[in-house]
Amino acid sequence: EAGVTQSPTHLIKTRGQQVTxxxxxxxxxxxxxxxxxxxxxxxxxLLWYDEGEERNRGNFxxxxxxxxxxxxSSELNVNALELxxxxxxxxxxxxxxxxxxxxxxxxxxTRLLVL
Amino acid sequence: xxxxxxxxxxxSVQEAETVTLxxxxxTSESNYYLFWYKQPPSRxxxxxxxxxxxxxxxxxxxxFSVNFQKAAKSFSLKISDSQLGDTAMYFCASSIIxxxxxxxxxQGTRLTINP
Numbered sequence: 001e002a003g004v005t006q007s008p009t010h011l012i013k014t015r016g017q018q019v020t021x022x023x024x025x026x027x028x029x030x031x032x033x034x035x036x037x038x039x040x041x042x043x044x045x046l047l048w049y050d051e052g053e054e055r056n057r058g059n060f061x062x063x064x065x066x067x068x069x070x071x072x073s074s075e076l077n078v079n080a081l082e083l084x085x086x087x088x089x090x091x092x093x094x095x096x097x098x099x100x101x102x103x104x105x106x107x108x109x110t111r112l113l114v115l
Numbered sequence: 116x117x118x119x120x121x122x123x124x125x126x127s128v129q130e131a132e133t134v135t136l137x138x139x140x141x142t143s144e145s146n147y148y149l150f151w152y153k154q155p156p157s158r159x160x161x162x163x164x165x166x167x168x169x170x171x172x173x174x175x176x177x178x179f180s181v182n183f184q185k186a187a188k189s190f191s192l193k194i195s196d197s198q199l200g201d202t203a204m205y206f207c208a209s210s211i212i213x214x215x216x217x218x219x220x221x222q223g224t225r226l227t228i229n230p
Contacts, residue, residue, distance in 0.1 A: 043208075058217070101213075106159065106160035
């Protein structure tokens with residue numbers, strides 16, 4: 001069974017630019033989560049999507065946004081990039097049954113460097 | 116709000132030894148999961164073990180076992196017969212089963228297994 005996939009693996013952008021990261025969940029999983037792993041700040045929850053809807057959002061500015069498609073894949077968009085957005089962005093997926101979350105499984109991440 | 120604390124930033128043991136990683140957490144919820152994830156240098160976040168808070172029996176997965184002390188809000192990971200491939204960052208995490216659906220992570224423990 002294929003795991004969570006993410007693209008691209010690495011990305012270099014300059015301050016002020018926009019970036020789109022992509023994630024495909026494990027087959028049968030309807031929930032997708034995005035986390036930011038910045039140096040010195042640990043893993044921070046960004047966004048949770050389920051069945052095409054944004055269900056929860058972490059403490060990040062509105063320039064972090066995303067969406068989930070009918071096939072449950074997801075995009076994370078970051079506008080007006082700042083130097084501190086440099087981080088590893090991790091996507092995870094899980095099943096979500098009868099209001100209960102199942103275990104989240106992670107993709108390999110996208111390393112974003114903002115210059 | 117949930118919080119997770121790992122008080123050991125780094126640990127180092129010899130191959131084949133047993134090592135225990137500590138984790139404490141705080142939550143007002145009665146129904147939650149606790150996890151240990153490992154992140155090797157390849158940076159892929161891999162699930163090691165999961166514990167449901169309503170289960171008194173400690174979870175085990177081969178060489179990995181937990182000591183779950185619910186009253187003390189403690190959740191330690193024991194790795195027996197440690198192997199070089201166990202070298203990684205280990206993150207303790209919690210999530211409530213219903214509601215916010217996000218993982219809250221500790222700061223991580225960098226574990227090095229020496230030959």
